[in-house]
Amino acid sequence: MGMIGNLLRVTESELEEYLKNSSLLENETYNEEAINENLTDIDKAWEGIIFLLTGEGLASSEHPLTKVLFSGQLIDEEQDVGYGPAHFLRPNEVIMLNDELSKITIENLRERFDPKKMTEEGIYPEIWDEGNDAFDYLAEEFKAVQKTFVDAAKHNQAIITFIN
Numbered sequence: 001m002g003m004i005g006n007l008l009r010v011t012e013s014e015l016e017e018y019l020k021n022s023s024l025l026e027n028e029t030y031n032e033e034a035i036n037e038n039l040t041d042i043d044k045a046w047e048g049i050i051f052l053l054t055g056e057g058l059a060s061s062e063h064p065l066t067k068v069l070f071s072g073q074l075i076d077e078e079q080d081v082g083y084g085p086a087h088f089l090r091p092n093e094v095i096m097l098n099d100e101l102s103k104i105t106i107e108n109l110r111e112r113f114d115p116k117k118m119t120e121e122g123i124y125p126e127i128w129d130e131g132n133d134a135f136d137y138l139a140e141e142f143k144a145v146q147k148t149f150v151d152a153a154k155h156n157q158a159i160i161t162f163i164n
Contacts (some may be wrong), residue, residue, distance in 0.1 A: 003082075003124065004043055006161075007145065008029065008161075009040075009157045012091055045138050046069055047124040048138045056121075064096075068149075071147050071161070089158060091152070094157065095153045102149075115129065
C-alpha cells in the first residue's frame with residue numbers, strides 16, 4: 001500500500017470545527033461510505049513533488065513551497081491520521097501558495113528532476129530509476145495539486161493535508 005498523500009478542501013468554518021474537535025476530521029477522512037469530491041489523493045508522489053518544488057527532501061526542506069503539502073500548522077499534534085498529524089492552510093495562505101504554484105510549469109519541474117540525487121537522498125517512493133515514467137507520474141500528481149489549489153482559492157477554502 002504505502003504512504004498516500006491527501007489534500008482536503010474545506011470551508012474556513014469546517015477548518016475551525018476540526019481545530020476545536022480533531023476527531024471530526026478523523027471521522028470525515030475515514031468514512032468509506034462518503035465520497036468526498038473535495039478530497040484529492042496524490043498517491044505516493046508527495047515527497048517527489050516536494051523535491052521538484054524545492055530541490056530538497058521533506059526532512060531537510062525549509063523552502064516556502066514545502067508548505068504546499070506540509071504547512072507545519074497542525075490540526076492536532078497528538079492526532080495520528082495515518083502517518084502523523086494533519087496540516088492545514090487557511091484560505092489566505094491557499095491563495096498566496098496558489099499564486100506561486102500557478103507560475104510553475106511541467107517544464108520547470110522537468111528541469112529539477114534529478115533521479116540520481118533523489119535516489120541518494122531516499123526521496124519517497126524511491127522509484128527514480130524508472131526515469132521518464134517516474135517523472136510523468138510526479139507531473140500528473142503535481143497537476144492534481146495545482147488543480148486543488150486553484151479550486152480552493154476560487155472558493156475561498158482552506159486545505160488540510162495528511163498522509164495515510
